[in-house]
Amino acid sequence: MTQQSESTTPASPSAGGGPTARSPHPAPPPVPPLAAPRPLGELRVWPRTFHDRLTAPLPGLKGLARFAREGAVRPAREGLAGIPLLPYEPAPLPRVDARTVAVTWAGHASWVIRIGGLTVLTDPVWSRRIIGTPARITPVGVEWEDLPPVDAVVISHNHYDHLDAPTLRRLPRDTPVFVPAGLGRWFQRRRFTRVTELDWWEAAELRGVRLDFVPAHHWSKRTLTDTCRSLWGGWVLTAPDGLRVHFAGDTGYGHWFTRIGRRYPGIDLALLPVGAYDPRWWLSDVHCDPEEAVQAAQDLGARRMAPMHWGTFVLSAEPVLEPLTRVRAAWDKAGLSRDDLWDLPVGASRVLT
Template sequence: MFKLPKAPDQPGTARDGRNWPDNFNDRLTAPLPTFRELFQMFRELGPRGDLGEAARIPVARPPALPRADAGQTMVTWVGHATYVIQIGGLTVLTDPVWSDKIPGVRPRVTPVGVPWESLPRIDAVVISHNHYDHLDTPTIRRVPRATPVLVPAKLAGWFRRRGFRDVTELDWWESREIAPAGSTAGGVRFDFVPAHHWSRRTLTDTNKSLWGGWVLTADDGTRIYFAGDTGYGHWFGQIADRYPGIDLALLPIGAYEPNWFMKPVHLNPEEAVQACLDVGARRMASMHWGTFVLSAEPLLEPVERATRAWEAAGRPRDDLWNMAVGETRIM
């Protein structure tokens, strides 16, 4: 059986009682925008009146979630950055958002891809950062309180105040392993990896908690990278060095206009394709588009540009998964 290797230079699993810094400003790749730049961005963004393209976003909402057989890995796109990943005998949710609306933006332009009632037992939830489109309070309230939750540094308290009993907060390059219920062997290792982003949930907690992505490695060697929210930069090459053989990269391709404002923290479609190459992933599945209107680009432009960039890079078309909302693919 494949043995989960220890990540190079990994400090080990994080434990409670650590002396975290007051903030993580030193992890920023670029300075945060000023209030003047924020005002200019909102003025350029303007109202989005015509959302007619939303009807062309593919939706394949099944009545029930397909179940993976033993040894199978499946991914299902729920919408935005939410995936249901069935890997190593576990069912994992990434940045779960089942709400029709989140603060500050109009309601979903496409439906939730998987009915909450059709989900099996959730074995783990991973959170990339605390922005409202990735950490949704109404959805988290629906998660059983005994569910293991893996979060960035200094975000555990948010979950414990809501009654969660199995919360692990990690720094970059740290990990935790989770085995299927009733099993003492195998399972999945969850490694928290860097991203080019930031965090804030209120006016007073800017960068008080960390941000990042996740690498999931099953005991059969299957490896999935969930990038969360990120701009383009040097971290992708380092992730490739530490976690070779990534089978699938779940990468954001939307929310990139206006480019002068979004570039440090959000990939555009061409950068997402390059990031997939950088991390050495065989396949790429797109996300962070077609759900919430967060930026100025046309609704369908992200997937169209990603497809052109993928083909220009000479990658096999079948290895680019621009999935319909609610679609499941077997790896």
């Protein structure tokens, strides 16, 4: 396994051998070239654990005890009162061609991305319920029967609200699936035959569309014994004509956004999580709040942002409508164009040309 990193190169001494003046704004380290696409379906050997990729320690006994004592995992009654107001506007998928990128929010972290002539699903969850969580509070925005043929699926990590076995069983087993390192066996046990596992900063290519797996501030766990046994991250999808979409998956705020933006300049649209953030002392390392998501979009250099990971499942204690109001306020406070905040209702679409 190889992991590319962005090196930091020390400043060179001056030609005359004397001290070098230190710039108040030192140049950023050079950006490594993009990795060559790896073969599809390549069989690879991964380490037993990815704990070394964590950017913050997982909660210890003290944190678990505090969480059990405070027990703030659901909004108060007044926070749930906004459920009837959640934006839900399903509509037919837009017609596109190979030179058009269209995104449709099916809910939570599930998107239908039409790019380079492909239909790509991100973290598809069409189930009404997931393990350990109340039923979804908005219906799925796109009926499964209304989907065009699915050309590829990308998975960010293995948490149940992002990796849903009942939904994936609906797919033909020869659907190309792109997953984090260490997660391939989960799909192979379910008889998927075209599974490509990638490490951070690695890429694959499908019919001219490039799929790069990039870091995130998160973790993985699906059973009592598999903590961090597979990797986690986001995806950068690049069309043959250069249009570029970043799907962040699930992530806290941190340094990776700047590095992703430098390595993949010209991101046209960033799909960023804005929900499941309260209480902050418990969730700040792994879930962005709305203000951090807006900052992340700027760190990425993204031209547009579409909020996600809110208004579908009740995963934490903030009021259900709060992510939307806060992300709009943060976007306005940052002085960014309102047209570039794609705060879509569940089921709605936008088109990039």
